[in-house]
Amino acid sequence: MRAIEFPQLDSSYSTSQALFFTDEGILVETQTLLSFLPFEPTLKRLKLALTKVYLSDSVLIVKCQRTSSLEHLFERGFYISDERSLLASLEGQSTTNFILKAIQWLAWDEKLQYCSKCGHKVLKEPESIEKKCLACDLSFFPKFSPAVMVLVQRNHEILLARSANFKPGFYSAIAGFIDMGETAELAAHREVKEEVGLEITDLSYFGSQSWPFPDNFMIGFKATYVSGEIKIDRNELEDAGWFSLDHLPELPSHASISRQLIESCLA
Ligand SMILES: [Zn+2]
Incomplete structure (x- = not known):
């Protein structure tokens, strides 16, 4: 990740692909739904004021401010998408990963002064x-704050839970932060035990993901139910239960490892 100071922004960058971040979200072209846009033409057309510019893998990550109204942007064929909605609409892991990186970088850059x-x-x-x-x-x-996510399966059912800050109706797999001195595997067993009172076995690694809301590094596991009745830790969860794979509730975004874990059980 290179920081480019404004005076060094010479003409060689004029047609580089750029991601434009505003305080309200990421700029998207309405017709194409593209968020990787040519740097200088977009800047000039929309009269955006640059705040910071970084370069990563030949793509400019641009922090800017609107100097005109949202209606003005819309008339010129653009809108601003909030970051989570944009991630949910993306196809392609490399694009998703780049945007995840850009979101996390800008947030950390702003925080650490x-x-x-x-x-x-x-x-x-x-x-x-x-x-x-x-x-x-x-x-x-x-x-990064390392965390585990565990999808527990019992025959044709999976264990899903929701915390009070989820959108209404949405459920996800059990998740929690790894303690100091703890392995990811131990954290997976502990979180399931603490949050819903169940014992699990056959823990298998599924995959990992950086998730920049705010700075998590999620390590995903699948596991099999062994024993216990669900006892919800009300300090952590609002609800939890077994859901048939044929009748699942509202699920997190396709961009999240939680959704990928759940969908892997449907295959
Ligand atoms: Zn110092």
């Missing part, structure tokens, strides 16, 4: 994602 040890300003290193404190030289790298 000062050294947590001495309080001085930090600056990004030119050719790296590292930031360094100007006073004490302490290094900072983007922060």
Whole structure:
């Protein structure tokens, strides 16, 4: 991830593909539904004010502000999509991964302005994602919070749960953060036990995903039910239960590992 300072933004970048982030979400072309857009033509056409520009894998990640109304954008064939809705509409893992990276990078870049040890300003290193404190030289790298997600299966049923902050009607697999000193496998067993009181076996790795809301790194597992009755930890969950694979509730976005875990059981 390279930071490009504005004066260095020469004409060689004018037709580069760019992702435009505003405070309201990501810019999308209405007709094509594309969010990777030519840098300079889009900037000029929509009169966007640049805040920051980064370069990653030949794509510009642009933070900008609207200087005109949403109606003005719409008349010119564009709209702004919130990040989660855009991710849900994407096809292709590499596109999804790039946008996940860009979202997480911009959020961390904005959050980490000062050294947590001495309080001085930090600056990004030119050719790296590292930031360094100007006073004490302490290094900072983007922060991830590792978490596990476990989909428990019992014959033709899967265990799904919802927390109070989910959208109404939506359910997902059991998830929780990995404790310090703990392995992902131990965390999977512990989270299922703590949140719903069940014992599981046959834990198998499914896959992983960076999920930048705000900075999770999800490690997905499948598991088989062994014993126990569901006892919901009301501090963590609003509801949990067994769902037949033929009658599933509303599920998370296709872009999430949770949805991919659930859909793998339908195959
Ligand atoms: Zn410092």
